[in-house]
Amino acid sequence: MAVLTEEQSMLRDSAKSWVQEKSPVTAFRKMRDSGAELGYDVAAWNEMAEMGWAGVIIPEEYGGSNFGYLSLGLVLEELGRTLTASPLIASGLAAASALILGGNDAQKGEWLPKIADGSAVATLAVDEGPHHRPDKVEATVSGGKLTGKKTFVLEGMAANVFVVSAKENGQVELFLVKADDPGVSRQKLSLADSRGAANVEFNGAAAEKLSGGAALLEKVLDRARAGISAEMLGAATQAFETTLDYLKTRVQFGQVIGSFQALQHRAAKMFTELELSRSAVEAALAAIDADSPDVPELASLAKAKMGDTFHLISNEMVQMHGGIGMTDAHDAGFYLKRARAAEAAYGNQAFHRDRYARIQGY
Amino acid sequence: MADFGGGADLDTFRKEVREWVEANFPASLKGKPNPMAGEGRAEKPTADQEAWRKAVGEKGWGTPTWPKAYGGGGLSPAEARVIQGEFARAGAYNPIGGMGVMMFGPTLLEYGTEAQKNEHIPPICRGDLQWCQGFSEPGAGSDLAALSTKAEDKGDYFAITGQKVWTSGAQYADWCFCLVRTDPSKKHEGISFVLIDMHQPGVEVRPIVLINGQAPFCETFFTDARAEKKDLVGPLNGGWTIAKRLLQHERSGISGMGGGMMGPSLSDLAKKYVGVDEEGRIDDQDLRNRIIRNAMETKVFQQTAFRVMAESRGNSGPSAATSIMKNAGTWIAQERHELTLEIMGHQGLGWEGEAFDKSELEIVRAWLYGKAFTIFGGSQEVQSNIVSKRILGLPDLTQAK
Ligand SMILES: Cc1cc2nc3c(=O)[nH]c(=O)nc-3n(C[C@H](O)[C@H](O)[C@H](O)COP(=O)(O)OP(=O)(O)OC[C@H]3O[C@@H](n4cnc5c(N)ncnc54)[C@H](O)[C@@H]3O)c2cc1C
Numbered sequence: 001m002a003v004l005t006e007e008q009s010m011l012r013d014s015a016k017s018w019v020q021e022k023s024p025v026t027a028f029r030k031m032r033d034s035g036a037e038l039g040y041d042v043a044a045w046n047e048m049a050e051m052g053w054a055g056v057i058i059p060e061e062y063g064g065s066n067f068g069y070l071s072l073g074l075v076l077e078e079l080g081r082t083l084t085a086s087p088l089i090a091s092g093l094a095a096a097s098a099l100i101l102g103g104n105d106a107q108k109g110e111w112l113p114k115i116a117d118g119s120a121v122a123t124l125a126v127d128e129g130p131h132h133r134p135d136k137v138e139a140t141v142s143g144g145k146l147t148g149k150k151t152f153v154l155e156g157m158a159a160n161v162f163v164v165s166a167k168e169n170g171q172v173e174l175f176l177v178k179a180d181d182p183g184v185s186r187q188k189l190s191l192a193d194s195r196g197a198a199n200v201e202f203n204g205a206a207a208e209k210l211s212g213g214a215a216l217l218e219k220v221l222d223r224a225r226a227g228i229s230a231e232m233l234g235a236a237t238q239a240f241e242t243t244l245d246y247l248k249t250r251v252q253f254g255q256v257i258g259s260f261q262a263l264q265h266r267a268a269k270m271f272t273e274l275e276l277s278r279s280a281v282e283a284a285l286a287a288i289d290a291d292s293p294d295v296p297e298l299a300s301l302a303k304a305k306m307g308d309t310f311h312l313i314s315n316e317m318v319q320m321h322g323g324i325g326m327t328d329a330h331d332a333g334f335y336l337k338r339a340r341a342a343e344a345a346y347g348n349q350a351f352h353r354d355r356y357a358r359i360q361g362y
Numbered sequence: 363m364a365d366f367g368g369g370a371d372l373d374t375f376r377k378e379v380r381e382w383v384e385a386n387f388p389a390s391l392k393g394k395p396n397p398m399a400g401e402g403r404a405e406k407p408t409a410d411q412e413a414w415r416k417a418v419g420e421k422g423w424g425t426p427t428w429p430k431a432y433g434g435g436g437l438s439p440a441e442a443r444v445i446q447g448e449f450a451r452a453g454a455y456n457p458i459g460g461m462g463v464m465m466f467g468p469t470l471l472e473y474g475t476e477a478q479k480n481e482h483i484p485p486i487c488r489g490d491l492q493w494c495q496g497f498s499e500p501g502a503g504s505d506l507a508a509l510s511t512k513a514e515d516k517g518d519y520f521a522i523t524g525q526k527v528w529t530s531g532a533q534y535a536d537w538c539f540c541l542v543r544t545d546p547s548k549k550h551e552g553i554s555f556v557l558i559d560m561h562q563p564g565v566e567v568r569p570i571v572l573i574n575g576q577a578p579f580c581e582t583f584f585t586d587a588r589a590e591k592k593d594l595v596g597p598l599n600g601g602w603t604i605a606k607r608l609l610q611h612e613r614s615g616i617s618g619m620g621g622g623m624m625g626p627s628l629s630d631l632a633k634k635y636v637g638v639d640e641e642g643r644i645d646d647q648d649l650r651n652r653i654i655r656n657a658m659e660t661k662v663f664q665q666t667a668f669r670v671m672a673e674s675r676g677n678s679g680p681s682a683a684t685s686i687m688k689n690a691g692t693w694i695a696q697e698r699h700e701l702t703l704e705i706m707g708h709q710g711l712g713w714e715g716e717a718f719d720k721s722e723l724e725i726v727r728a729w730l731y732g733k734a735f736t737i738f739g740g741s742q743e744v745q746s747n748i749v750s751k752r753i754l755g756l757p758d759l760t761q762a763k
Contacts, residue, residue, distance in 0.1 A: 127708070130635050130709040130710075131635070131636065131707040131708070132707075151708055152708035187716075188715070189715065189717050190712065190713045190714045190715040190717075191713055192711050192712065192713045192726050192730075193711070194713070251501075252503060252504045252505040252508070253504070253505045253508075254505075257504075260743070262743050262746065262747075263743070315733070318573075318733045318737075319733070319736060319737065319741070319742070322503050322504070322737055323498065323503060323527065323737060325733075325737075326572055326573055326733060327570055327572060327573065328572060328573055328575070329570075329571070330573075332573070333573030333730065336573065336730070336733070337573075337730075340703060340710075340711060341711050344707055344708055344710075344711060348707075349648075350648035350649050353648055354647070354648060
């Protein structure tokens, strides 16, 4: 665990206790069963915003606390433990980063305070096909109007504003597009992990440019990647601990199944992978806070490593629970489904291994 | 190269089967899956489906190698493969299936009395009756012999009381082959193998929803349910041997999942969803390598299945080696599911709705269901224990007896 400041410890502790009290996995189950339109519980999101979590990386002058990415990662990790669904990653992390890094004063002034207090949801709209390929951009802007299709936009139904990648004069740029623009239409995606997402079509929607171009897009994506890795770390840790508890309680052949070395060694393996992954995730977040030049490789390292670890643990969780792990009444399936959705978001392991290799010149 | 039989006789037989399929297989069913597989069982079969089942059932070609005397085809394995090939050629499914065919029938043919075989095998061959497997209990999964559902001797019948769990297809089953405790003072030697009519007041089934949203299995409660004495298979307290045999049949059935895949190849799927590079290769080197590995593993698995088949001719059915095949086959199948999901990317994460096509939604559910491959029929860990103890002769230091 990273060495935390006193404020960071307090933030983590308050996140931990809120999550455990107000947002256990049963809350996620309830949200799923209710078929919540947005893919998260709006009341819970409002509480989170009230506690300031949507503004952790946002400068104080725009209503945030300017605590940095490692701090936000602590909150995301706790939320990840119980699979708490919220627009925090899309809005308070990814889109907020785009505005902080690429917005002018007017754009920041218009959106950041609303993102920080949760009254607006913002999100990135980058991918255009079944895979995360941010360099493949077909959407275009001319005369300030954006046209194109974006897929798998996280919290796309809840969003009030989109941060959209599109080409203008052949160059990739990021643009702000309001969701209530008549040129915007969206299709809700009903996903295996029950979280909110949409395919979004832009048909000559009014677009305001952020400054920074393709480099800004990469910077924003790296922040999203590190942040979702923190959420995955929390989810994988909880999936592991739940499984470990089961190994200590389930009896077969007159002994707890955790006494079988075949399972012990795999538990030890999972724990080892978790420890390794934690280092990668914390290093990426800390590098962002330090504005270090190796953010791109560290973000790819974190997302790839964390993806492998969550993949492994989510499979083992089902396997080690046996029949009960296959039932919808058990939580194992939720972690499994969330794992694959999180793995695919902002680039899967293969994408990030390839990107890491390119950065390193392999 | 192994010799799987052939020659002129088979050609004549092939011609006969082809003509028969042409005459009897309803065109409306071409390419359709067996309605008895999966959730379709809840719906009433169509007239064509019924006609096809009856036609194949009468011939005994759904269970081609089973003895003719009990309604089977009485054919050789080579002839059975001809039937399989001709059905596949015509896009026809085998309408005779389920646990009766896969596990219970072969076991009863080996251990049943003449009367039991005469009563229970023909309806399986005709596809008239469906069977379910009442083995697992909440406290007895991997440690199956810890089961506690008890059978009380009531003279001409047993009164069965207890709970079974994860009973696949119990909600559609007419009969259950069931392990019950007839002697509480012993573990393995206190278990008997009985057949229970599911249509009676003492039987209650409650479907359980799986992580893929479907409910193919159930909790099954027996409360003084009746099992006739004539439906005790094998000797009293001699059920464990029969159960082990049945599990070998189950495992060899499950291992088959490694061998092939319905629908397009992973390579074709990847070219569609991921795209190709200038040389026409899958445009993701990392994914491509893993697809190749899975394809090669699949091939090696098929080669092994053929080798086992060739070597075991003359032998009597599956052995402990089925544990190897079950693990190998299910690992390959699960990896294939994972790869399919990864190939489809965001499109492989859909749960429902119009943004996803039918095959995309199916693969997500199949991927989730596939997680059970390494759990049912004895988990991968139990198979590995069997391999290390029974085949490799390694010592057993657990209390597992
Ligand atoms: C979809 C599905 C369908 C099924 N259908 C049927 C059916 O029709 N009829 C029926 O009777 N049963 C059925 N089963 C039950 C299945 O056979 C059991 O789930 C299986 O035997 C495992 O038992 P369990 O669930 O109690 O897990 P447990 O035995 O509790 O196992 C939990 C974990 O511990 C591991 N473990 C246990 N013992 C050891 C050991 N000695 N060494 C190392 N690891 C060990 C297991 O491998 C597993 O990973 C079905 C199960 C599923 C998932």
